[in-house]
Amino acid sequence: MKRYSIASIPGDGIGREVVPAAIEVLTATADKCGFALDFRHFDWSCQTYLETGKMMPDDGLDQLRDHEAVFLGAVGYPGVPDHISLWGLLLPIRREFEQYVNLRPVRLLPGIASPLRDKAPGDIDFWVVRENSEGEYSQIGGRTGTGEDEIVVQQAIFTRRGTDRILRFAFDFARRLGRKHVTSATKSNGLYHSMPFWDERFAAIGGEYPDVAADQYHVDILAARFVMSPDRFDVVVGSNLFGDILSDLGPGITGTIAVAPSANLNPERRYPSMFEPVHGSAPDIAGKGIANPIGQIWSGAMMLEHLGEDEAAALVMRALEASLIAPDIARTPDLGGNGTTAGFAEAVRTKLLGF
Amino acid sequence: MKRYSIASIPGDGIGREVVPAAIEVLTATADKCGFALDFRHFDWSCQTYLETGKMMPDDGLDQLRDHEAVFLGAVGYPGVPDHISLWGLLLPIRREFEQYVNLRPVRLLPGIASPLRDKAPGDIDFWVVRENSEGEYSQIGGRTGTGEDEIVVQQAIFTRRGTDRILRFAFDFARRLGRKHVTSATKSNGLYHSMPFWDERFAAIGGEYPDVAADQYHVDILAARFVMSPDRFDVVVGSNLFGDILSDLGPGITGTIAVAPSANLNPERRYPSMFEPVHGSAPDIAGKGIANPIGQIWSGAMMLEHLGEDEAAALVMRALEASLIAPDIARTPDLGGNGTTAGFAEAVRTKLLGF
Numbered sequence: 001m002k003r004y005s006i007a008s009i010p011g012d013g014i015g016r017e018v019v020p021a022a023i024e025v026l027t028a029t030a031d032k033c034g035f036a037l038d039f040r041h042f043d044w045s046c047q048t049y050l051e052t053g054k055m056m057p058d059d060g061l062d063q064l065r066d067h068e069a070v071f072l073g074a075v076g077y078p079g080v081p082d083h084i085s086l087w088g089l090l091l092p093i094r095r096e097f098e099q100y101v102n103l104r105p106v107r108l109l110p111g112i113a114s115p116l117r118d119k120a121p122g123d124i125d126f127w128v129v130r131e132n133s134e135g136e137y138s139q140i141g142g143r144t145g146t147g148e149d150e151i152v153v154q155q156a157i158f159t160r161r162g163t164d165r166i167l168r169f170a171f172d173f174a175r176r177l178g179r180k181h182v183t184s185a186t187k188s189n190g191l192y193h194s195m196p197f198w199d200e201r202f203a204a205i206g207g208e209y210p211d212v213a214a215d216q217y218h219v220d221i222l223a224a225r226f227v228m229s230p231d232r233f234d235v236v237v238g239s240n241l242f243g244d245i246l247s248d249l250g251p252g253i254t255g256t257i258a259v260a261p262s263a264n265l266n267p268e269r270r271y272p273s274m275f276e277p278v279h280g281s282a283p284d285i286a287g288k289g290i291a292n293p294i295g296q297i298w299s300g301a302m303m304l305e306h307l308g309e310d311e312a313a314a315l316v317m318r319a320l321e322a323s324l325i326a327p328d329i330a331r332t333p334d335l336g337g338n339g340t341t342a343g344f345a346e347a348v349r350t351k352l353l354g355f
Numbered sequence: 356m357k358r359y360s361i362a363s364i365p366g367d368g369i370g371r372e373v374v375p376a377a378i379e380v381l382t383a384t385a386d387k388c389g390f391a392l393d394f395r396h397f398d399w400s401c402q403t404y405l406e407t408g409k410m411m412p413d414d415g416l417d418q419l420r421d422h423e424a425v426f427l428g429a430v431g432y433p434g435v436p437d438h439i440s441l442w443g444l445l446l447p448i449r450r451e452f453e454q455y456v457n458l459r460p461v462r463l464l465p466g467i468a469s470p471l472r473d474k475a476p477g478d479i480d481f482w483v484v485r486e487n488s489e490g491e492y493s494q495i496g497g498r499t500g501t502g503e504d505e506i507v508v509q510q511a512i513f514t515r516r517g518t519d520r521i522l523r524f525a526f527d528f529a530r531r532l533g534r535k536h537v538t539s540a541t542k543s544n545g546l547y548h549s550m551p552f553w554d555e556r557f558a559a560i561g562g563e564y565p566d567v568a569a570d571q572y573h574v575d576i577l578a579a580r581f582v583m584s585p586d587r588f589d590v591v592v593g594s595n596l597f598g599d600i601l602s603d604l605g606p607g608i609t610g611t612i613a614v615a616p617s618a619n620l621n622p623e624r625r626y627p628s629m630f631e632p633v634h635g636s637a638p639d640i641a642g643k644g645i646a647n648p649i650g651q652i653w654s655g656a657m658m659l660e661h662l663g664e665d666e667a668a669a670l671v672m673r674a675l676e677a678s679l680i681a682p683d684i685a686r687t688p689d690l691g692g693n694g695t696t697a698g699f700a701e702a703v704r705t706k707l708l709g710f
């Protein structure tokens with residue numbers, strides 16, 4: 001029997017609730033499909049930080065290194081500044097393991113209402129490919145001067161290697177999907193150095209894929225177009241920051257960001273990839289057992305696909321969608337129901353076992 | 356009779372069509388209200404660049420300096436890279452004249468359908484206050500290394516003075532509106548230096564306005580919330596880049612960015628302020644006489660307000676809204692009609708004269 005070793009990091013807040021719920025579903029799926037997922041749990045979180053001054057142990061990355069994937073809940077909690085919690089855990093994992101692709105589907109699921117008028121499942125269905133390792137997210141810079149005269153410098157670093165590889169991934173991915181249209185997010189009219197470079201590389205790499213259509217928009221108007229004409233996109237590629245914004249806005253137009261998944265991929269598979277929902281730790285509802293586990297389960301499905309277990313991944317998605325339209329299954333409060341995290345996950349598991 | 360000297364720069368593409376149309380409306384308004392607008396026209400555009408290598412003459416800013424306002428169409432045309440056209444005209448004007456506020460209403464007009472479900476005029480009605488002079492829009496940085504090893508650095512510069520003054524404007528503006536809620540766009544979890552600083556200043560300045568409620572969101576989730584719950588906002592304040600994105604997304608949720616206006620303000624009135632629609636030069640429809648003039652006319656109304664002609668400004672808006680719901684007035688094609696730029700503007704003018 002094939003076995004996969006998975007590092008699970010529930011993290012903070014509702015991460016501690018949705019991760020175990022999703023693991024129930026994934027384990028049942030593995031059983032049914034004849035492989036095993038060996039989860040090893042890492043209790044790293046803002047709590048760890050408050051106790052030890054660090055988000056994870058010094059050899060944390062080494063502890064993760066030999067796993068085939070990392071299954072992450074959410075990181076961040078009141079009392080620990082975000083830039084501490086993220087730069088102490090999530091971002092080092094993304095970087096150390098060269099997870100330079102952040103991949104997110106923007107797909108309207110059955111049974112979930114879009115805030116956009118007249119949209120049905122199928123009408124919104126595209127992908128955001130986000131550069132995930134460099135660019136605007138940078139610790140280079142600092143503060144100088146004091147008081148009224150203080151000045152803060154924040155540098156963004158774009159490398160040719162980093163830019164080319166994400167663009168190439170986007171074009172390859174579009175080819176693989178058979179939906180051959182890549183849209184690039186730029187802002188070359190305002191960001192004087194980085195974005196003209198990005199555009200140049202987009203044109204160059206695009207030239208290697210004559211069978212894939214390529215276009216580009218400034219990120220401001222592109223954001224507006226997500227709302228005005230979401231049907232025109234197949235694959236949207238953006239820098240770390242632009243991809244971040246667009247891949248929250250995307251789930252926003254599909255009803256709720258509480259259900260969206262993401263994959264942090266090291267496409268070469270030299271290092272583990274990481275799978276996490278788009279939502280955060282949601283301190284306001286943490287501890288109540290009512291968090292929506294869909295984003296975590298869907299992230300699990302993306303993980304199965306990455307592991308090569310396509311059939312199992314498809315099974316999870318089928319069970320998820322079936323549960324969403326089943327009249328007798330209580331959704332969590334964010335979707336207008338009065339169900340619980342555990343209850344919904346159990347329903348998905350039952351559906352899945354019934355197929 | 357009071358006279359105001361206005362510099363008009365139609366610029367490129369449809370700018371050359373909507374500016375004259377809007378001027379007809381504004382001139383009629385001034386006549387009716389008993390003041391005069393003396394427009395002086397500056398034919399600066401990408402055409403100028405192609406002929407002279409410059410977007411405007413060397414003493415261009417000096418030529419504008421003594422006007423009370425600048426009325427701009429749009430800049431940018433195929434064949435001239437955006438970062439050339441913008442950094443050669445629009446951005447120097449914003450900076451030289453310390454137009455550090457970019458103010459944009461996000462308001463659903465009667466007769467225009469929002470792409471969001473179940474929204475009527477009144478449901479979406481807030482303001483985006485964007486920092487307009489520094490931050491991410493910077494010419495500092497450059498390229499180093501060659502070929503595969505090339506690296507591009509793009510610096511963002513936030514000054515305490517620049518940050519404080521835009522935040523203070525936002526809080527003052529919320530007070531003035533009587534809608535006392537300011538939301539800040541941040542990304543302190545990713546942008547390590549600039550955004551924690553921005554948050555710090557937001558907290559400090561907010562402290563000076565105990566009567567105004569303050570909250571903040573990361574820009575990614577904030578973008579999603581524009582779509583999911585636009586009714587929760589009164590005044591949203593953001594950096595140059597975040598404000599840019601949010602103030603296109605805002606008009607996106609109100610139906611079409613073709614109708615949104617913007618004001619580039621020097622609140623101290625030491626220098627002229629500039630008024631321009633949010634839309635660009637739209638080369639695809641330029642020259643056909645079918646561009647929607649609403650954004651330009653609405654920008655004109657904001658200009659009148661800035662000049663202190665509040666009554667005239669209100670008159671323009673009333674005529675605009677009345678024209679939008681009048682069954683016999685042909686809208687431009689972007690709004691589903693078959694009308695022309697000149698025809699619609701003339702209809703607004705007629706309505707206005709009839710009041």
Ligand SMILES: CC(C)[C@H](C(=O)O)[C@@H](O)C(=O)O
Nearest residue numbers: 189190220441445599617633
């Ligand atoms: C044209 C461009 C430089 C400009 C900007 O980003 O400032 C435009 O998008 C705007 O918002 O006025």
Ligand SMILES: CC(C)[C@H](C(=O)O)[C@@H](O)C(=O)O
Nearest residue numbers: 086090244278544545573575
């Ligand atoms: C938590 C934060 C640092 C993170 C990001 O911006 O990358 C999150 O928003 C995401 O998109 O995964």
